[in-house]
Amino acid sequence: MKDIAIVAYQQSDSVSDAGAVNEVELIMPVLARTFEQAGLNSAQDVDFVCSGSCDYLQGAAFAFVSGVDALGAVPPIKESHVEMDAAWALYESILKIRMGHADSALIYGFGKSSPGELPVVLSQQLDPYYLAPLWVDSISLAALQARMMLDKGLITERDMAEVVSRSRRNAMNNPHAQLSGDISVDDVLAEETYLSPLRKADCSPISDGASAIIIATVEQARAWGLPYAVISGIDHCIETHNLGMRDLTDSVSTRMAANRAGMNTGKVDVAELYAPFSHQEIILARALGLDDSTQVNPSGGVLAGNLMMASGLSRVGEVFNRIVKGEAQRGIAHATSGPCLQHNLVTVLEKGENA
């Protein structure tokens, strides 16, 4: 089986409202920078393209098809799409390469959440008989989960505020962050509750933007002469849609996915966790058994900017950045989908042998 490496990663700024920018205009500058980083000209130079997006976000049917206009798909290219975060497009692309159908792939994700009422749009991914007709929004469900953690004494509001404070401070080094700043735990706790027990700062912002990654077999990466990080494992697991039957204070599926991806076969220097709410970062770190030896969300994570359908892919890209800069030898990237961390994907990245 061929080893697969990441050779390029770019993300747009995370902004609350991209304004007069359509999906093509959102994606194209990011793709141009990604191709430039890899020394490639266009999607014609890779064997496969896979994207992640969700048309419900912006309410534009088949927006993902329009997105292909950013690629230069003449002559025709091999292309696919997932109606999910592009981290799952990465998963599909890895399968494609492992099956021997491609040696390289471009993966991109984009989301323009600003045109709609995102928490309400997300209510419609719930059970269509029992929950969607009640319009239970995504923030309310996360608040139910947070209260459960607090009432059971598993976390305190201060623990949650510490996650927020660290995210905002780390994000000061992330040029694409939407929310960053030197904010103390007490500053966060001074804020009134928004959807109690959550404060606004506990919730990721609503964001517009895109990100992209190029992967290739290690042989191809070497032939291109590019610095790379090896994807040593990737897996995903999902839990039941019935929130009442899940243990919302744990993330069993994240742990399973991490084990199957081989996370525990070595030290984890850095972890980028897709936690749209502060308490969920704590759930994830505990589920994965991370301790102080792992730096969590040095980018600020998605509390600093939550590009729906792209931020999972960006987590992978952020770990890649740290490995190729020599700041980490090995790291994990986590992506999530669904209410209260229902569906989770874990990617393990390592420094290449001769990278």
Next chain:
Amino acid sequence: MSDEQDVITGINAPVYLKYNFTAGAAPSRFLTQLKKGVLMGQRCPKCSAVYVPARGSCALCGVATEEDVQLSDKATVESFTIVSIPIPGNPIEPPFVVANLVLDGSNISLIHLLSECENSEVRIGQRVQGVWKPESEWDYSMNNIRYFKPIDEPDVPAEKIGKLPVTGWEG
């Protein structure tokens, strides 16, 4: 028997979602000019193809289109269909003609209505021109042109429709 009828086998679960659509940069430029009665396309810097309405990229080359190109309201029929069934919500009475039209100076078709014509005589290569609403009614809308109508110019050979170079079809 009444028990049978009381058994629920289906539900109505309508979903209504509200959005605020924002046109992209390229469509906004097109619509802003259209409100002034101007049909503005954009040229690909790589292959020189002209798109109207432009969406911001050359789909062939995968590069951003930047250069504005003012186009004529004369066009050539690239393809068409005669619609004989009423379409819900559409005020136009069938039968009517919907056509792919390539504006002079552009390389890709847009869709609009053909009228003031014999439906049976509409053909690929036929020359047509836009019939505009009065200027006072112009908006950010392709409806500024009510429809296209045939004009007395020779047909364009099918293989030349929308092909480069375009400086007016006869070029």
Next chain:
Amino acid sequence: MSQPEILNQSFELGYTYTRSTGPVIGRFMTELKKRNIVGIKASDGRVVVPPMEYDPDTAEELSEFVEVGEQGEIVSFAWVKEPRESHPLQQPFAWAMIKLDGADVPMIHCVAAPAESDLATGARVRAVWADETIGFITDIRCFELV
């Protein structure tokens, strides 16, 4: 090249779905219409409300319905200060996970209460029925404190 003006247009997308219930969800909806609440026994004997068609752990098809109470206990709650237009209640309210008497798995619904401070995990609530029941989840208009 001048900057384009930003052109906005608000619109509403409507998906006018009708859905077949199948026998399990249909039974729950039929009972709601009669102002009863039923759950179903999972493989391990836990009573799940509202009923599921398959056991999420074993994938076994489930069929043993169990009537449960219309009162129960709050397992967790979230206080909505500013209800959204789509929410079922338009004054401040709570979303809650409610374990009904006789059930082992909590269900999610809304709770009407004067203030957040009136609510607590473990508080007892009861279903408030809609004036007219039609066989839909909103036949339970909301829950209220007992």
